[in-house]
Amino acid sequence: MLLSPQQTIALEETANDIRESVIEMLVAAGSGHTAGPLGMADIFTVLYFHTLRFDPGNPAWEDRDRVLLSNGHICPILYAAMAYAGYFPKELLLTLRKFGSPLQGHPHREFLPSLETSSGPLGQGLSQAVGMAIADKMRGKTGDRRIYCLMSDGELEEGETWEAAMLGGKHALNNLAAVIDRNSIQIDGDTEDVMPLEPLADKWRAFNWHVLEIDGHNLEAIAAAFHEAKSIYNKPTMIIAHTIPGKGVVEFERDYEWHGKPPNKEQAAMALAELRALGEKIRERAQS
């Protein structure tokens, strides 16, 4: 086991806190995406509180791991994870999408320099991650900083993703691990209705990637997947993480209507009550 029971429960608690912040951010913003950020909370939590090497006091530290969020529209979860990790005060989270805020509606490095990239237009993150990984291979030394790219399933419909997939396979980029948020929804409906992606794992294997399929809410499985990726020496790794969109708030779960809208005040109050109750249970388990 990579995670001790105490570590696991601490991560659960953090993930739950981060979900609460996401709801608070969205209702304050009055616009934004709900389902994706909630669904990816567990993966971001493991990344920022277990896997990644970084120094929030020195965001430009050269040997830090790099995280690229390709589907920029789920940025509330990135911002929340960064705030909890110490990059900036949590109070700033409530300025999401407001004029002059570092937390732009889609990530913008100019406003928040600790971001590794700006994103929003889909299908471009993996290319940049591949470029970073190739550049590091060129350095001539086996620097152990790693490149992580977080992607959505819907954006796999962008052709550029597969251009990047080919190049990543060609260069055997073992310093690169990507995660697909396989929540099976996109704006127009279920991915398999809009544009079937299956057999998805086979597709990535065919492009010479090492492919893992995990439950995107199982913290131990998430940590294990990132760990396994480090041990693959001749391929980039693609982690297909099966997630529940809206995870944590039963009323939001698995409903694509929640892809692109924020909760109103009443819905937010209900969601926060649910998450706080869940948090209480986690803390009770922690003490028992």
Added chain:
Amino acid sequence: MSANTGELSHGGLNASLRLNAHLFDDGVEKIAIRKGFGDGLVLAGEADPRVVVLSADLTESAQAEAFKKKFPDRFVELGVAEQNMAAVASGMAAMGKIPFITSYAMFSPGRNWEQIRTTVCYNDRPVKIAGSHAGVSVGPDGGTHQAIEDIAITRVIPRMTVICPCDAIEARKATLAAASTGTPVYLRLARNATPVITTDDTPFRIGEAQIVWQPSSSASVGVIATGALLHKALIAARALSESGIEVEVMNLATIKPLDEAAIVALAKRTGRIVTVEEHQIAAGMGSAVAECLVTKHPVPMRFIGVRDRFGQSGTPEELIEYYGMGSDSIVAAVHDILEG
């Protein structure tokens, strides 16, 4: 015929720029502008180990071959994937490299415009976009391969520098200079051999326009040219001078940032401006000049360029003439503006 180097009775070449003394000769040396880029790329690679080159299956024709041979470890072949190429270059720049992405202008910055906007310029990454085969002078390949919209789509993006060299020597210098700006740069390059106008001794700085043809007395028209058509503008200037009409000719190699001071000064000296570019008139270099002058010193203008049409097959000379960008067209535009 020898060069007119500035006799008092006629206009002449600006001696301080040490231009090619044989540029009006029938047998003037011709080199492809893209070739100068290829030479500059090797020099840039020698000068800075951070320089890397990306290719999308056009390594030889987009002139990355010499760099690839000299620095194989700093060369990345991506296959026919220009959108990926721009974003991969952004990622490499984020890790400290200075990437040059090479293809035809129609595909880069044509096809990958949004990747350039978002991952390069919005992200503020110093990626250099080298677009070869720009303009109708691509010739026989036809309209699909003739980029005549590329100045418009690059100059409109914040942070982008846009350079359109007039010959192979200027292209070499521009490439070397582009490597060290720390910003995104678009280098607009032509396919075919064109007259060599400058020499190794001609100064070049990004953002500095040059007066290449000076009048003996006061000039009544300022002709602003960019790219290989500068040669047509010089031929037109000489012909006009012989017929008693004096013009000044400016080489506007850097279209963005625009040398506004030099352009306004030219407009003040001459009172009339004719722009010359191998590009759509809409939103091109002439439009950039007009945007400047209409607010700072409005003067009558005429625009030489492609008038809202696509290209087609033919020889470069045939196409330049057909689309109204030859020296006779420039002479006619000067007469037209003088007649008001």
